[in-house]
Amino acid sequence: MITHLLAVDGGGTKTALRLTPLAPLTTDPFFSLTSGPSSLTQQGSAAIATIKDAIEYCLEQCHLKAKNVSIVIGVAGAGNPKLKQQLQNALADYPYCIVTTDAHISLLGANNGKAVNTIAIGTGAVAMTLTAESDTELFGGWGFPIGDEAGGAWLGQQAIRVLINSIETLETSPLTGYLIEHFGRDRKTLLQWLKMAKAADFAQLAPIVIEYAEQGCRNSQAILDEAHRHIDNLITKCCKNNELDIAFLGSLGAYYQAHLKTHWQQRVIDAKGNALDGATLLAKQQVELINE
Template sequence: MYLLAVDGGGSKTLARLQHSLSGQQWQAAGGPAQLSNNLDLAIRTVRQLSLQLCQQAGIGLHQVMACIGLAGAGNPQLHSAFCQQLQLNFAAWQLTTDARTSLYGANNGQPVVMVALGTGSVAMRLDQDGSEQQTGGWGFNIGDEGGGAWLGKLAVRQLLWQLDSDEGLTSPLTQALSQHCGDNVSTVLPWLKQAGATDFAALAPLVFSHQSCPLAQQILHQQAAAITELIQCCRGRRALPVVLLGGLAASSQSLLSADIGKLLQAPRGDALDGGLILAARQLARISPV
């Protein structure tokens, strides 16, 4: 039997196929698979990667136990629609959130608080008794504080303030942003009209690369505060280690306070590792030793 893990978010999707006995692996990457952004695209991406990996391994879908972890899968309607429309003949499979697969990968299935910082943000806790609790992850429109799209949105808001001011673009950060979003009303408005979470997240690296700019420092201070609040809300008073995962984890960690830094430990795995853990558990339930 083979185990398949899929990790899909707002910017990219990764998939890993592993033979359950030998441990041999195959991996592939694709575009976004964020259910709340584009359900049809998510379905196409997961189908493409699943079939691609099976082809690489020379196996059929019926030999695969899959765990698909996607952003937006916590929405019951989207979860149901994806399950009805995927139409892949796996031996068995489950759809869960990318936060949950990240949680199980972060500390190799052991108790932990996991904070994922990518296009969006979410924290999740695995307690000693095996119970799980999610904090945040409410989506770009209202939440995802500390994530890349939220960070990019803060930066663009500052760009708009400076465009409205008498002084114009005086900040190195907003000058750099104007190269991507426009430097006047006639260019910025069309960009704003079509911009989604992925577009805003693509601007986050500019904030980090302009840390000598006071405006960028101000925005990154807000990000550090948002991440701290996410950690504290999810962890509470529990004596659990905290693991940061995602594309912004490394660059964000240095911005956090010393007290928060003492709680952090290096990740033991990622969302794909977590997906393989959950797929293996499903296989064990179906085929107990």
């Protein structure tokens, strides 16, 4: 008998898990946990281990068996069928487990499962539409470094490019001053960092880019000017064929929402929930289907 709903949100920066009773007496989670990154694209087998370990730890701490839990995992990279299947295979011991993308559960959470457009910008950047018929459309979200323009990892990557140009030309700015202090000017050291750096490492530089842009740094402003163009293009693709509301999500969502072009502003709503809310909703729907 299923007694609990387990929601997992896995991305390039962190993994969030939340367990709630199927019939909760309060709105508080029964158990929650945050661990390291689990993007299937970026972390691969390590991501699978992170997710599996988090679920096992949760059930162990709460004295639950796999058969008692409806699980929904929304994870970056699950749009790749091969990677998705690898995660599903690793979780074969859990009879009621759905694997989908982190964008999908964010979409469901944003408007309590009702039709909406979402622009989710954190480590990566992706837009999705949920129609009144419960169909979904996906735009962007191709993954770093080939896609996810304007996401945190992309912002950090552009900052490193500015650093490289500064090392070679000796041109400076507040942003390059910070980066030189952080990374130095040594080519070998920077190349070694680049060899090991993941999306989450680049994304850690995103707040620095924004901070210096607000202080007038021309390099940072140029990066963000390009980022805003990418976001406007993403919104245009997602929203041009519908009149649905737009909800911004993710750690950088509020920043981009504040700098949105005027003609989009009138369609913006505050998100009613987050990715874990969306995963919990889908987990509850799974129970309802099982009980039919």
